[in-house]
Amino acid sequence: xxxxxxxxxxxxxxxxxxxxxxxxxxxxxxxxxxxxxxxxxxxxxxxxxxxxxxxxxxxxxxxxxxxxxxxxxxxxxxxxxxxxxxxxxxxxxxxxxxxxxxxxxxxxxxxxxxxxxxxxxxxxxxxxxxxxxxxxxxxxxxxxxxxxxxxxxxxxxxxxxxxxxxxxxxxxxxxxxxxxxxxxxxxxxxxxxxxxxxxxxxxxxxxxxxxxxxxxxxxxxxxxxxxxxxxxxxxxxxxxxx
Amino acid sequence: xxxxxxxxxxxxxxxxxxxxxxxxxxxxxxxxxxxxxxxxxxxxxxxxxxxxxxxxxxxxxxxxxxxxxxxxxxxxxxxxxxxxxxxxxxxxxxxxxxxxxxxxxxxxxxxxxxxxxxxxxxxxxxxxxxxxxxxxxxxxxxxxxxxxxxxxxxxxxxxxxxxxxxxxxxxxxxxxxxxxxxxxxxxxxxxxxxxxxxxxxxxxxxxxxxxxxxxxxxxxxxxxxxxxxxxxxxxxxxxxxxxxxxxxxxxxxxxxxxxxxxxxxxxxxxxxxxxx
Numbered sequence: 141x142x143x144x145x146x147x148x149x150x151x152x153x154x155x156x157x158x159x160x161x162x163x164x165x166x167x168x169x170x171x172x173x174x175x176x177x178x179x180x181x182x183x184x185x186x187x188x189x190x191x192x193x194x195x196x197x198x199x200x201x202x203x204x205x206x207x208x209x210x211x212x213x214x215x216x217x218x219x220x221x222x223x224x225x226x227x228x229x230x231x232x233x234x235x236x237x238x239x240x241x242x243x244x245x246x247x248x249x250x251x252x253x254x255x256x257x258x259x260x261x262x263x264x265x266x267x268x269x270x271x272x273x274x275x276x277x278x279x280x281x282x283x284x285x286x287x288x289x290x291x292x293x294x295x296x297x298x299x300x301x302x303x304x305x306x307x308x309x310x311x312x313x314x315x316x317x318x319x320x321x322x323x324x325x326x327x328x329x330x331x332x333x334x335x336x337x338x339x340x341x342x343x344x345x346x347x348x349x350x351x352x353x354x355x356x357x358x359x360x361x362x363x364x365x366x367x368x369x370x371x372x373x374x375x376x377x378x379x380x381x382x
Numbered sequence: 383x384x385x386x387x388x389x390x391x392x393x394x395x396x397x398x399x400x401x402x403x404x405x406x407x408x409x410x411x412x413x414x415x416x417x418x419x420x421x422x423x424x425x426x427x428x429x430x431x432x433x434x435x436x437x438x439x440x441x442x443x444x445x446x447x448x449x450x451x452x453x454x455x456x457x458x459x460x461x462x463x464x465x466x467x468x469x470x471x472x473x474x475x476x477x478x479x480x481x482x483x484x485x486x487x488x489x490x491x492x493x494x495x496x497x498x499x500x501x502x503x504x505x506x507x508x509x510x511x512x513x514x515x516x517x518x519x520x521x522x523x524x525x526x527x528x529x530x531x532x533x534x535x536x537x538x539x540x541x542x543x544x545x546x547x548x549x550x551x552x553x554x555x556x557x558x559x560x561x562x563x564x565x566x567x568x569x570x571x572x573x574x575x576x577x578x579x580x581x582x583x584x585x586x587x588x589x590x591x592x593x594x595x596x597x598x599x600x601x602x603x604x605x606x607x608x609x610x611x612x613x614x615x616x617x618x619x620x621x622x623x624x625x626x627x628x629x630x631x632x633x634x635x636x637x638x639x640x641x642x643x644x645x646x647x648x649x650x651x652x653x654x655x656x657x658x
Contacts (some may be wrong), residue, residue, distance in 0.1 A: 189564050208563055215564035221557045225579035225657045234575060238567040266657040286565065 142167035142322045148197035150183060157183050158348030170316050172333040173326045175343030181326040185292045189213050211239040214283025218295040220275050222267040228278050229263040232285045239286040253281040273304040293325045309335055334372050335362050342379050352379050434627045442627035462635050465600045465611035472535035473596045480540050481585060484547025489577055509538035509599045513606050531603045538599035539592035550584025551577055586651040593643050601636060612636055
């Protein structure tokens with residue numbers, strides 16, 4: 141078991157965000173969380189990352205509570221979270237320095253991870269010179285560079301146009317297939333969830349709770365126009381709306 | 383890696399501003415200067431006020447630049463420079479203290495609350511109101527006048543920089559701090575590499591305003607006392623009597639130097655903040 145949540149409860153003041161949440165995610169699993177806005181998806185990711193402390197319950201990563209300063213977690217945000225005052229290369233270096241990665245290997249790590257996302261020629265660019273899709277590619281390379289166990293992605297492609305989004309989804313699946321990282325991917329886009337997920341967690345709101353956990357056994361590469369794909373999408377929509 | 387061999391599109395070239403538009407801008411700038419001089423000429427021509435004509439003043443101004451003022455045996459540049467030295471010393475001192483203090487106050491909650499009350503009481507006191515107290519405080523110092531002037535300029539430049547630094551820190555995008563935290567960054571790394579650069583545009587704004595106020599303060603501080611400097615010069619030109627053109631020349635020098643300082647800070651900002 142890579143990631144375990146037991147009885148996780150969270151409130152903002154009097155408002156219940158979610159109550160008594162249990163969840164298990166196996167190592168290497170690509171797991172998507174879908175649900176309506178306001179069901180606490182983003183808050184849940186931040187609790188797993190250790191950015192927020194839950195009011196009750198515990199989060200275990202390989203039987204230990206994850207800690208921010210061990211670099212076990214890579215977080216990719218919905219918003220553009222690249223540091224605008226650093227170039228692409230310096231953005232990646234920031235994480236390597238924080239993780240105290242041996243300096244002699246930095247050059248090779250940066251080169252390698254930028255190649256993974258197809259931006260090897262953009263080391264010296266500032267984020268403001270990149271398009272939205274390129275920025276999210278750099279954000280992914282930035283966390284991959286320090287080799288976290290668990291990748292938390294909070295609607296990372298939500299602000300991209302649909303063509304770019306499809307392209308990045310395909311690239312992400314290829315990355316995952318090669319790197320075998322555990323990925324927890326939050327989205328409100330059902331199409332995206334069905335395309336990416338091995339396991340799908342459907343959340344309901346008020347208060348946030350897990351409605352259903354199901355496996356998506358469609359073969360890869362997946363085809364969005366395939367009848368099976370559409371049938372999956374329809375049944376998930378039904379669960380969300382029920 | 384065949385799947386990733388896509389080439390991102392280069393950002394489209396920005397359409398350059400057309401030449402005629404730039405020409406119009408220049409014309410407008412020129413026209414504003416012409417309007418002021420024409421208005422001045424008209425008022426001077428009516429002989430209602432004790433005002434020399436623009437041409438007479440310009441002659442004196444150029445004379446002051448080249449030959450200097452016979453009463454003081456100094457050129458206008460030398461007079462300005464002696465004030466500017468004080469301003470530079472005092473402003474640098476105030477930036478060195480105000481920026482780190484502002485970063486700390488902006489990022490450490492209890493420190494902010496601890497110092498807020500005192501600062502809010504000190505801030506409304508005009509820098510010039512400190513002059514009498516400063517003379518008392520520095521009475522036994524080696525060069526009291528210079529210390530008083532540095533002190534007053536320091537006070538004038540301090541608050542804009544401090545407040546803009548605090549403001550800049552509060553504007554730092556929380557997503558950047560969260561991103562740094564998830565990467566395991568230390569508090570020191572977040573402070574120096576996230577908060578400080580994030581606040582830099584605002585800090586520069588404070589420095590620009592601080593320099594401007596410092597430059598105003600030195601003129602007023604020299605009215606009260608001093609050996610030489612641009613404020614002392616225009617005040618003593620008034621005391622001597624009949625030297626209106628010298629007074630206006632001194633005022634023009636203050637304006638020119640003030641706008642040069644402001645442009646220099648903006649230039650420096652563009653060099654130091656290349657990511658914007």
